[in-house]
Each structure stands twice: as structure tokens, then as C-alpha cells.
Amino acid sequence: MKSAEKREFEGDQLKKEEPQKNSLNTEDWWAVWLGFGVIGLVALSLLSSPVLPERWGTEAADTIFQSIPLENVPGLFITLLSSFLVFGIAIFFLKRNSFKNFVVAFPVLFLITTAAFVLGEFGPWRHYGFNDVIWALALGLFISNVLKTPAFLKHALHTELYIKAGLVLLGASILFDRMLALGLLGVGVAWIVTPIVIILMYWFSQRVLNMQDQRGLAITISSATAVCGVSAAIASGTAAKAKKEEITLAISITLIFTIIMMLGMPALVSALNIDAVVGGAWLGGTIDATGAVVAAGSLLGDEAMEVASVIKMVQNILIGFVAVAIALFFVSRYENKGLNKKVSGEEVWTRMPKFIIGFLGASLIFSFVLPEQAVETYLPVIDDYRGVFFALAFVSIGLESNFKELAKGVQGGKPIILYITGQLLNIILTLLAAWFFFSGHFFSLPF
Template sequence: MNETDSAPAPSPEKRSGLSEDVIAIVVGMLLLILCFAATLTLGKRTVEDGTVTAIANPLKPFVSKPGGWESNPIVAFTGTADKPKVTWPGTIGALVILCVVMASLSLFMRPQATPAAFIYGFLILFALALIAYVLAGQSVIKNYNLEYALWALVVGLIIGNTIGKKAFGELGEAAMRTELYIKTGLVLLGAEVLFSRLLAMGMPGIMVAWVVTPIVLITTFWFGQKILKMKSASLNMTISADMSVCGVSAAIATAAACKAKKEELSVAIGLSLCFTAVMMAVMPMLITSMGLDQELGGAWIGGTIDATGAVAVAGGLLGDTALEVAATVKMIQNILIGVIAFGVAVYWTTRSDGEEGEAPKIGAGEIWKRFPKFVLGFIGASIIASLIYASSSEGEMLVTATTSVTKELRGWLFCLAFICIGIDLNFRQLSSQFHGGKPLILYICGQTLNLILTLAMAYLAFKVIPWGS
């Protein structure tokens, strides 16, 4: 999730307000309603022979990202005399829409932040995200497929490992909410994943996500215990779940189930972030060089990259089809978080060599607590958009016009998220927790197995088995 997807729980005194899952659903739905209402009421309709043939979203010119450039970055906002493409109004529009909607809900966030503090921090993050987008638009860089997410990570890493986020002060930190940006973007993505396609992909997606994942989890844990002989079984299990299921959310749920120490959870999260950054950039290039199509490549990405947001970004680098397949496979895999946490807790209650004398207990309430609820927002948005899309030809055009704007907003949200990830990732603190390198070896071996099995299963599910024939 995910990705990439949540941080250790804050202390009780800071837990007032709504969870970021709830806020993400609210913000995502508000943005979808805003864009759909604008299209429905103010959208320009093209009519031929009394039939509406196209609908233009009136917000489209006011929500965009910087364009391409060669030697002068100003061209990214103004275009050239030959190709005038003015993008600065869209950049400002994206800033205003996202900032206003999120700042208005900042008092309900956990921990709470005043609107003024949130706006101050958001402006800083947006400026950094803008730099990432401009760098990604340079023509030479663009030819090498070095997209905005990679540059967002680089910009964040430079800041996080030099001046650090504390240099921004408490006001600046108020808007550094990685989970919120990623999960809100994924709720918006739900409107782009039509339910009819989700159902059509159901069985192949289940094969990739639900068959490979437990095999990799169990094998990696066995490898860590029997071959690497890791001293901490709870660290082994947390890393194995993080790598095989869906990243940080799975690590947190599993760490609670097996009573892992706080520093062990930090190691798993750090490994997840490092490998997610590398795989997010490398896998699209590898898939392209191997000549895999978007469907197979998307399934491979969805089943192997840890963080849900990074899955969406990496899939998007290959194309819309790969993005949809990757996000769907990852969402199906996310369902396993509660199942895996429950299974780990049961195992830890029966194992005789546990490090803690008291066996953990986990029930339906704890599973629901650990379940990434933003997935419900994704599914809800998908169902609503699918119903509208299937209602009529005009409904199809309304959804298409609406998502043409929400795609741009989603891109900004992911860019903001990866700026935050880079800032939070401090290599010096992380290096002191690697216990002789065994956690790194475990992760590399487990992820290698995951890559091989997932590609084989994706090929079998999407290319060999004749579903529906």
C-alpha cells in the first residue's frame, strides 16, 4: 500500500482527529464530486445531428502540470512560439484546489493542524513537487523515461539527508503527510478503474495476488530462520510480510501480530522505502526492454512493488492499461493484510520458541483496525464511476471528462507523497539498524523469489489460461 504506505502509530496524545484513511476518502470524494459537477453543469457539449458527441471539462485548462522543455525551463509553463502550451494557470489551479480542500479539513486530521500551518507546509511541498515536475520535463531526461516520481524522491532525499525536515519548523511539517497524499490519489484512481474491467480481471488478479503472496511469505520466513538463522523471528516475519504482501501497512499489521520491536518495524519500513524507490524506477524500464505488453507488465508490477502508490506510478509509466492492471492486482493483494495478520498471530500463539512469553491475541476488531480503509474509497469511487459510465453514452463521456482532470490531481498528489518519502528517509539512521546485513540479504532474496514467481504466475494467468473461453 501499503504503500508506502503508513507510518508507526503516533502517541495517544497526538491521536485526536480522524485517521488519514478517512480523510483520504473524504478529500478524494470531494474532488471527484467537484470535477463531476463542473463537467455536468458547465461542461461544453459538442452536438452533431442532435446527439452529444463530446463533453469538455471546464476545469481542464486550470488543472495541469508543467510541459516539456529543452534549455529554458520557463518554456515548461509558457510553451514556445511554434507550440504554445500555457501550463502555468493549470499549475496554480492544481495548487489552489488541493490546498483549499485539504487545508479546510486540517482541523480534523490526526494529529490536528491549523489551516494556516497546513497551508504554509503545503506551499513548501508543492514548490518542491514543482521542481520535480520541471526536471522530469527536460527533453533529454524525458527520453530516458526518468519520470517525476524519481525526481521527487531525489529532491526529497537531498533535503532529508542534509538540512532535514526539522529545518522547516513545526509549521512546515504540518503538511508532510505521505499517507494522505498517496491514499487520496488512490481514491481518485478508483474512478478510472471501471468495475466491469475489475470483474473481468478478477480471477487472473486473484491468481497473481493470492497464490504467489503466501508462498513467498512462508518461503522467505523459512529462509530467514533456517538458512540465515536470524536472531529475531519477529524481525524476520515483519520483513517477510512487508516484502511479500504490500509494504508498510502489512509490516505494521504483522509487527503487531508478532509483537515486533519498534526498531524492527523501522528496519522493515526503511527497506521497503529503499527498494520501492529503486523498483519503481527500474521495473518499467526492465519491462520495456523485455518487450512485455502492458497487461503482463502491469500484473508483474502490481504483485511485486511494495507500496500501493508506487505501483500506480510505475504502472502509469508504462501506460493506462498497465496502470489499471497494476492497481487492480495490488488492491486484490491488499485484502490479504488482515488475513496475514490473523494467520501470523495464530502462529505466534502456538510456536514454542517465541521470544516473548505472552502470546499475542488478535480478533476481528483488530483485523478491521489494521485493514487499509482507503481501499473502500477506491472501490466506492470505482462502483459509482462504473454505474455512471454504463448508464448511457453521455454517462461514458461524463466519466471520461471528469477523470481527465482527476488524473492531473492524482499526479500532483503522488508527486507530493514521494517528496515526503524522500525527506523522511535518512540513510544514516537506517544503516545503524541492519544487524550484520541479514535483513538486507533476506529482503533481496525474498524479493528475487517474488519477482520470479509473480512473473511466471502473471504469464500463466494473463496469457495461458483461456478465461471465459
């Protein structure tokens, strides 16, 4: 049986993810404010490049102690302080009651993240793709599954906030003409395959698996698989009035397979000798979580990461529309209320991930507003902070993922069969779409 503290924490996590109405004080909006705050401070020369561990295991620096020279310690402390202030402001307004706990926990999270950077800068391992992202996840998983994540540290695990703020910064690195071209091609991958997978998965759950008594769970798993994992699970589960336990189960299944796919699919792309850009499109359309997509795409190179990120964001836009469609379907089909209710644009807007606006805004500013010299000056600093934010996120993912506890939820057969069957269909259809739109045989690519 779960402890009261754990139940309370999981309840807070679930509540944190629920769609909120017409408020600027949400995690999505704070990701936008924080992203633009970092960009503004860099532009005003008030925020310098973060100091991080250096490359070691080479002739120039052969020992681990040379990864953080003594003279870099003050700069590393300033990087900790800067990161704390950035996210501390958001936590103060989002979860003021737990702010004191965040103050205590965040330095420990940053220390683990720094260790991931040290391991990721080991030259021989980095040559084979074992970068800081992989080590961030690995360290988090080791602590969670072998040592057990300390209760106090959970107050610093704001994974989605770290990822979304980093994605806003990523927008500065993707010029708008490239993003527009990639986005239009990405529509073919994300908006064609996604509804097909949702519909066929739900049909499979009802006609083959006979999950008539678990309709809410079935549609929640289907949406999480086809769209974007946790956020889609909560939005669609809420729309279908699924039980809280069903939404939690769908999230558990998604988290388990997201980690497996994040590590396994880049290796599969390499093993099958698939073009990196096509592989990036494949990852963007199939891996459930946005942050995991970025991590997996980075293993295939910058262009693959760019393609994967844009496709996942294009897919994220569907969250609101999918949730509304599910609500209408369940109301008319199972609650016998008809289709008299008109769906407002406000409802769609409420459910749409707002951090996408920050991503687009950053891309527009760096594409059309700032002079080229300013872009060349600011981008290296912004990219470094993006790397720090992503590393914080992946340590958090690992610390939140306990395989024993997640596995308990998938016992019983039908939910796991539904997910695996649907994900296999998703993988096959998305690979075909990725090859058609991003192979260069049918459409020109902006590279």
C-alpha cells in the same frame, strides 16, 4: 544519537501508521472522504481542472520560462489553494496540533512538486520516460540526501494520505468490468504467491539464519516483503508483538529497496522485452508500496499501471488476514495460549485498508451510475488531480528517504540477507504467476 525532535517525528510517523479501531477519523477513511469530495466538486462544476506546467523544450515552446506562461500563474496559485484545502481539512481533524505547521510547510512542498512538473514536461527527457513522477522522487531525494530536509517541511509529508486519496480517484478511471476481470486474475498473482513467500521466508529466518531471538523482526520483514511494505510491516509487527525498533528496522529496509525496485524494475521489464501488461502484473506483485507500484507501472504505460495498481490493491486486502494469522501463530506457538480464541470478522475489518472501499466505490459510480457523457467530462479533471496527488506523494517519499540513516539499520547481516533472499524468491514466483495469468495464453484480458 538522534535528536529529540527527530525521535518525536519518527514516533508520530509510526503512530500514524498503526491500525486504529472502529473510527472514521483515520487516514484511510479520510482518503475516501477526500477522493469523493474531489469527485463531487468536479461533478458540481465547483472544481476546475488544475493548472500545471506545460510542455517545453520543443519548437513551439523552447525555453523553460514558457512552461508556466504569465497568464497561468493565477491558475497555478488556485491549484495550490485547492490542494491545500483538500488535504488541510484532513490534517486539521487527524493532527490538529500540527495543523499550523502544515499551513506553513505545504506551499513549500507544492513549490517543489511544481518544479518536478516543470522538469517532467521537458520534451526530450519525457520522450525517454523521465516524467514528473521520476523528477518528483529525484528532487525529494536530492534535497533529503544532499541538502537535508528542513525540519519544518516534515509536517507536510503525509505520503500515505496523498497516495491513498489519489488511488480513490484512480478508481474512477478503471471501469468496474475491467477491474473485476483484472482483480480475478490478480488473485492468482497476489493471493497464491504471497503466503508462499511469507512462509518460506520465515522458515529461512529460523532454520538457516537462526533468528530465533528475532522472531518478531523476521515475520515483520517477511510480511513487508510479500504484501505491501510499511503498512504490512506495522500490522504484522503489531500482531507478533515485535519491538518498536524491529518494526522501524523492517520499514527502513523496505523503503531502501522500494526506491531501488521502483526505478530498476521497469527498466528490467524493457531490457528483457517483457510484455507491458505482464510487466505491470510483475511490478504490482513485487514492489512493496502502493504508490511506488503506481509510479513504476506508469513508466510502462496506462494499461500496465492499471494492472499493477489493481494487483497491489488485491494484495493489500490480505493485510488483515495475514496479521490475524500471525497473531494466532505466535500466540499458539510461542505464548502457549492455544487456539481457543476465535477470530472475529471485526478484527479482520479493522486491519483491512479502507481506501480500497473508496477505489471500488468510485469505479462502481463511474461504471454504472453516471451517464457516459458525464464520465467523459469529469474524468480528465479527476485524472489531473490524481496526477497532482501522486506527485506530492513522490516528492514526500524522496524527502523522507535519507540513505545514510536508512543504511545504518541494515548493518549486521541477517535482516538484509533475509530481505534480499525473500525478495528474489518473490520476484521469480511473481514473474511466473504474472506470465501465466496475464500473458493472454491461458486467460483472455479485458483490453
